[in-house]
Every structure is written in C-alpha cells, then in structure tokens.
Amino acid sequence: MTTTNNSRPPEAVYIHIPFCTNKCFYCDFNSYVLKDQPVMDYLRALDREMELTVEETPPGVIKTIFVGGGTPTVLKPDEMAYFLASVRTHFPHWAEDIEFSMEANPGTTDPEKLAVMKAGGVNRVSFGVQAFQNELLTGIGRIHNVDDVYRSLENARAAGLDNLSVDLMFGLPNQTVDMLAESIRKALELKLPHYSIYSLKVEENTLFHTLFHKNKLPLPNEEDELQMYLLLMSSMEAAGYNQYEISNFAKPGMESRHNITYWRNQDYYGLGAGAHGYVGRQRHINIKGVNPYVEATRSGLPRLDAYPISPQEAMEDFMMVGLRMREGVSDTAFQAQFGRSMEEVFAAPLHKMVHAGLLEQGGGTYRLSKQGILFGNDVFGEFVGALTEV
Incomplete structure (x- = not known):
C-alpha cells in the first residue's frame, strides 16, 4: 500500500x-x-x-x-x-x-x-x-x-x-x-x-x-x-x-x-484521461486520448508517466502553490511535511521578497502583500529551482 x-x-x-x-x-x-x-x-x-x-x-x-x-x-x-x-x-x-x-x-x-x-x-x-x-x-x-x-x-x-x-x-x-x-x-x-x-x-x-x-x-x-x-x-x-x-x-x-x-500540496487521486494525480510524493499523468485511455485500462493503470518528487522539488512546490493563497504558507505546515523550517531552507528568496515589499511576514507565516498579489508570478519564480543545488 x-x-x-x-x-x-x-x-x-x-x-x-x-x-x-x-x-x-x-x-x-x-x-x-x-x-x-x-x-x-x-x-x-x-x-x-x-x-x-x-x-x-x-x-x-x-x-x-x-x-x-x-x-x-x-x-x-x-x-x-x-x-x-x-x-x-x-x-x-x-x-x-x-x-x-x-x-x-x-x-x-x-x-x-x-x-x-x-x-x-x-x-x-x-x-x-x-x-x-x-x-x-x-x-x-x-x-x-x-x-x-x-x-x-x-x-x-x-x-x-x-x-x-x-x-x-x-x-x-x-x-x-x-x-x-x-x-x-x-x-x-x-x-x-x-x-x-x-x-x-x-x-x-x-x-x-x-x-x-x-x-x-x-x-x-x-x-x-x-x-x-x-x-x-x-x-x-x-x-x-x-x-x-x-x-x-x-x-x-x-x-x-x-x-x-x-x-497546500496535499495528496489527491487523479482519475480519467489526461488527469494528474499526486500520491505519496509521486506524481502521475494519465494517457490523454479517449480511445488509448480506454484501451490502456484493459491491462492496468492508464499511465502516460509517473515519477517520484524529490524532497527539494516538493518543498519548492509547497512554496509556489501555497503562496497563491492569501493566508500564505506557514512554518508549522512546512515542518509537518518536511521536518525542516522554511527559514532554514528558503532564507534567501524569502528575505529578498520581503525586502522587495512583495511578501509580508508574521507569526511564522509568509504571505503575498497587496503589491505581491499583482506580481505573484515574480514571487513564485523565486522558488523555481531554488534548491536544485541543495
């Protein structure tokens, strides 16, 4: 299981x-x-x-x-x-x-x-x-x-x-x-x-x-x-x-x-043609075409691709999708998923974005500022590949 x-x-x-x-x-x-x-x-x-x-x-x-x-x-x-x-x-x-x-x-x-x-x-x-x-x-x-x-x-x-x-x-x-x-x-x-x-x-x-x-x-x-x-x-x-x-x-x-x-980067089943799922740090994408999908289910799961997500990539994903929400990302939730603090892992981009006025910090949480909402993609981009050398 x-x-x-x-x-x-x-x-x-x-x-x-x-x-x-x-x-x-x-x-x-x-x-x-x-x-x-x-x-x-x-x-x-x-x-x-x-x-x-x-x-x-x-x-x-x-x-x-x-x-x-x-x-x-x-x-x-x-x-x-x-x-x-x-x-x-x-x-x-x-x-x-x-x-x-x-x-x-x-x-x-x-x-x-x-x-x-x-x-x-x-x-x-x-x-x-x-x-x-x-x-x-x-x-x-x-x-x-x-x-x-x-x-x-x-x-x-x-x-x-x-x-x-x-x-x-x-x-x-x-x-x-x-x-x-x-x-x-x-x-x-x-x-x-x-x-x-x-x-x-x-x-x-x-x-x-x-x-x-x-x-x-x-x-x-x-x-x-x-x-x-x-x-x-x-x-x-x-x-x-x-x-x-x-x-x-x-x-x-x-x-x-x-x-x-x-x-919140939590698990979900993804079912149907072309669907994406994320379970147990593994992502999958299903076969897209209707008839190929139907055919594939006759002999097993209709996967086009399935691949594990490294802890580094999962951490980056957590930040990018979590910051879309106005409540932002909490250190408590980050530690629950990864056993490390956000500050320890992402000090450089977090401090850079706070300094730029695009993130606000308080109570163990980082969230987009009003200005940050307008430049969300710039903020999210700071976390793309941020850990590839960790």
Whole structure:
C-alpha cells in the first residue's frame, strides 16, 4: 500500500470527463468534441481505473471530490447515474461534510440531470459563465448565452443545489474595463457563495494562439488588464467576499476545499484521461486520448508517466502553490511535511521578497502583500529551482 509522506491515505479525488459540446477558442485542456465519442466505453474504463487505483492505494475517508473536464454535464442522465454510482462504489467512505463539486456549462443542466447529480451526491456546482455579454461569449467560442446562465442557476437551486460558483474571465479579446464591471455587477447580483475570476492566458495549441501570432487577437492593453484586476478585487471586497486565493473569492467558510488541497500540496487521486494525480510524493499523468485511455485500462493503470518528487522539488512546490493563497504558507505546515523550517531552507528568496515589499511576514507565516498579489508570478519564480543545488 502506498501512503503519503505523513502516512494518511488520500482524502481528495479529481476525476476528468473529457467531453465538450465544442472546443472553446482559448482552451488547451484535455477535451474532445462529444459527437461520436464512445462515452459509455469511457465511463466503464474510468470505473476500471478507480477499481485498480483503490486496490493499489486504498482511500481514507474522502473529504472532497471534484469532477472537471471538458464539461462533465454533457453526460446524459443515465450516463451520469452510472458514473456517480461508480464513484460511490470505489470511494464508499465519505466525510459527513464532503464537498462534491462538478463543473458545468450553462445550458447543459436540465432539471432531470441535476436531480441525478444531487441523488448521486454532488453538492457543489461550478458554472463556466466567463462573461455577461453575448458578443464576448461568441468571440471566445462559448455556445451558451446569458439567458442560459440564469436558467441553469435557477434549475440548480430548484434541484436543491445552493453551493454554486461561477467562473468569469478578464483580458478577453474586445473586452473593456466597463464590460468587466458589468459582468462583475451581474455576477454579484446572483448572490452566490463563490466566484472564480481568471485572466485569459493565450495557450499553445489553441485557436487564440494562432490568431495571436497573426496579430489578429484584439486583447486589452496591459494598463486596462491591470485596471480590470484591481476593479474585480475592490468590487469583491466591497461585496463581502474574501480573496482567499489569487483568482478565487468566497463568502467566509465557502472556499473551494478541493482546490485548497492542491494549494497546500496535499495528496489527491487523479482519475480519467489526461488527469494528474499526486500520491505519496509521486506524481502521475494519465494517457490523454479517449480511445488509448480506454484501451490502456484493459491491462492496468492508464499511465502516460509517473515519477517520484524529490524532497527539494516538493518543498519548492509547497512554496509556489501555497503562496497563491492569501493566508500564505506557514512554518508549522512546512515542518509537518518536511521536518525542516522554511527559514532554514528558503532564507534567501524569502528575505529578498520581503525586502522587495512583495511578501509580508508574521507569526511564522509568509504571505503575498497587496503589491505581491499583482506580481505573484515574480514571487513564485523565486522558488523555481531554488534548491536544485541543495
């Protein structure tokens, strides 16, 4: 049996459903257009991977499950029911207050499907809204419109699902600061417990990457993008939301516990095509293609790669992901994972960033300053490879 560095079995599960109704122009996730895909073959293969995984590494009491994609809600109600029964079979012991999240696309959540999700244990739904202007949605390849957003949220609440989140994006082609202000205002009018708001990154192997290199992607300038980020932080704060991570805002107690697992560098199972997992200081990446993944599960775990993480790399990861959170990184947690103090290991970059005014220190904790939030990547970069010569 494989166990974590602190001898606790994993308590978090990520599961990937790689199907979408279409491919968004900015998306580089492992996702495939649903038409003609062998969905049930995939779900049966996923069931096999779950079975083999828990044989190799038996689970503890599961505290968080996150189903991402793709768009998991493109599954039909009977497919969804099969999938959720698989999860319950292989991960039977759930914490009483489990957080079971599923990503959804507005327009793919009719009442019947939501009822199946609720019955299967899903209690948190995250909707990929992105913007409240139909012309922007069309321009980024989304197939829903603003009316779909309201209808989907209404359906979710009617199904008894009230732990809801929406994703918004800024820095989109042709988006102005005023447009973002309108999207934030409309999002806040929904009075949801949680919002994720990300800046557009132009990733390789996307339509936007091609357009960008042809100089045909009309992105906002840097000054406007900075104004957008400042605006969203001040708007969220004024509305009573805590910025608990660089891109995430929540009412007190409604933070995404699954994502906090990642940011605290804790173990999680990663299941499905292209999924990443981290168990017992070993990372793995699964085979990405749907049919190759299905085929691979017939003879074992569908691994593309698996490799141990050295203590040095784990320490660097701890700092880089932990500093994304507004509460920062604590020496107590660092010592619990590594048996050494943060100061002993990272004195140089920590002192340099405090001196630069990008980190604050207090009570055995380092956290980003207000200025540091704006230059987070510079701070994280200080820890990349910081220990390669240790």
